[in-house]
Amino acid sequence: MSADTLMISALQHYAFCPRQFALIHVEQAWADNRFTAEGNILHERVDSGVAEQRRGTRYERGVMLKSERFRLTGKMDLLEIEQSEPVKYFPVEYKRGKPKVDDWDRMQVCAQALCIEEMRDTEVTEAAIWYWEVRRRETVAIDTALRTTTVAAIEAAHAILTTGNTPPPTDKVKRCRACSLLDLCEPDTFRQDHSAHYVRQLFEGEK
């Protein structure tokens, strides 16, 4: 990923932990765990589908996305196009897990919606996430609050790509247990290291 362009799929890494985002997309560190491996298999199945038309809706799979305004690129699992007047666009993302309290997944479909709006000169008001583990489709309102959260994350992720600075470990220690980069990151070592405070000051620009 160039410093100028952010992959939409990377946004969930930033939302989960800014350090994880930097380790993967700045330091090029990556490690699969069971969760990421299952997610890859699911997306391979989804991406292999072809476009189809059912009644008044067209289903396009593996749609390439781009936004010059937000410097985003990516690929969406499914775009439902309701052939009404005006035409309605409805992004759908497939996830291996279950619905989350946090906005990680919702930010991803919001970023997809921002791209669709720019590419097709339209307004996207709703999207959906289909969760494989619970076999459930969750509707997501692309409202002002979600747009604000998503744009803030996009800007913060771009700032990391531009500076190349890797943030300190997240304060949300429980997330580390589910993180595929736990061994590479060594968050406990970093937290115990007194120099970490100094680095944090540098990163956050504190005095």
Ligand code: SF4
């Ligand atoms: S181990 Fe914890 S601090 Fe390190 S990248 Fe993963 S979530 Fe972030």
